Amino acid sequence: MENKSHALAAGAFVLVVVAMLVGLAAWLTRDTGEHRLFEISSHESVTGLQEQAPVRYKGVTVGRVQSIALDREKAGNVLVRFAVDGTAPMTTATFATLGFQGVTGLAFIQLDDSGAPSQALATNDEQPPRIPMHASLLSRLSDQGAGLLTQLDEASQHVNQLLAAGNQKKLMDAIDHMGQAAANIGQLAHAVDQSNLGGMVKDAGVAFKSLKTNADRLGEMSDSVGTSADAFKRMSERMSGPGGTLDAIAQGSDTLLTTGKTLNTTLVPRINRTVDDTARTVRHIGRAVETVNDNPQALLLGNGTVLPGPGEPGFSQPNAR
Structure with a gap:
């Protein structure tokens, strides 16, 4: 019966201490500002x-x-x-x-x-003033994602047009005609060496006509290539220019990197210190509970005086029965 009364007193004491700690924490963290x-x-x-x-x-x-x-x-x-x-x-x-x-x-x-020039907002608890809400960085990135995909699709289409089979055939035909023109010029030079003016004039006409045909075909192909290159250049300028999609993505990456560094340098050390303090508190409470279990009277009478042991000053051997 006596052990139960001591245990009840110990439990009541622990509850009182916990209530006092909770009240102290609430008092320390109270917010009294306006x-x-x-x-x-x-x-x-x-x-x-x-x-x-x-x-x-x-x-x-x-x-x-x-x-x-x-x-x-x-x-x-x-x-x-x-x-x-x-x-x-x-x-x-x-x-x-x-x-x-x-x-x-x-x-x-x-x-x-x-x-901008402004004035202070008047407060009213019944009808609080409203503050405008602007779109966040992640919201702007998500909105520009569709535009980025559209630009990439346009770029792929222009590249496909530039490398289309028709343009490749025109380029090969132009190279073949240039080869034929070179051969005709070679024949013209040979005719000049042989002093065959009639054949030379005829061959020169054929050569000039072939060159004109090749020049026309090269002009058509260069116009098509130029149009595709201009479109690709405009798209690249929109993507890489100031305030473009790549600039917004870079700013978002910098913001996320800065936030991660701040988290690692501030929050993680505080969590580690809190875990260490909590572990030390748990060990102290554990030792206090073990002391109460071994000697419940210590809550009311204290630990008492420890008797000297064998070999210590003041030790007296108990009488043997």
């Missing part, structure tokens, strides 16, 4: 955004998402209500985008300022 409510009505998808997701102004956390629901005023839009503290400069030039935390897929609201 917050202002704002809303975002977005036609874009907000996949990955959850309640209590962070709201950041140029990378600095200034608030949290309060609620996510469908907009009753605009059909097909998503209404996101969030609260920010007084340090965030919310003006008429402020806009929001949807950002993503590394490769986790979790989203957050990124606030920014266009830099």
Whole structure:
């Protein structure tokens, strides 16, 4: 009966300590600052955004998402209500985008300022002011994906036209006619050597006529090749120019790489330190539980004085019975 009463007292003590720790954590993490409510009505998808997701102004956390629901005023839009503290400069030039935390897929609201002349937004908790929502980087990349595929298809078509069987045949015919023209010129030179002016004039006429035919065919083929090359050049300029598809893909890759580096340098060390602290706490609690199990009276009377052992000063051998 006495052991049960000690165990009950130990359990009650542990529960009280746990309740005190929870209360202390809640008190330390309480938020006593003044917050202002704002809303975002977005036609874009907000996949990955959850309640209590962070709201950041140029990378600095200034608030949290309060609620996510469908907009009753605009059909097909998503209404996101969030609260920010007084340090965030919310003006008429402020806009929001949807950002993503590394490769986790979790989203957050990124606030920014266009830099245009503006004035501070007045707050109203009953009817919060609305902030415009701009398309995110991933949304723009997905929208430009269809255009990129169309441009690649056009490029393949122009290349196929350039290497078509008809163009190849024209090129081979032109080469053959050039060979015939060279042969005719050779015959003309031989005729000049033989001083056969009549044959020379006749052969020269045939040679010039053959050259004219070859020149006409080469002109037709060069026009076709030039048209295909111009189209391919325009498509390449659209893809590789400033603000083009390749530029947008490069910016998205840089953003993902920067986010991955930030995740590795900040989040992972914090998780490791938290795991180590948790392991040490569990070991301390385990040793405390073992002590209570071995000597439940230690909760009320303490550990007591440890008697000296054999060979230590003050040791006295117990009387043998």
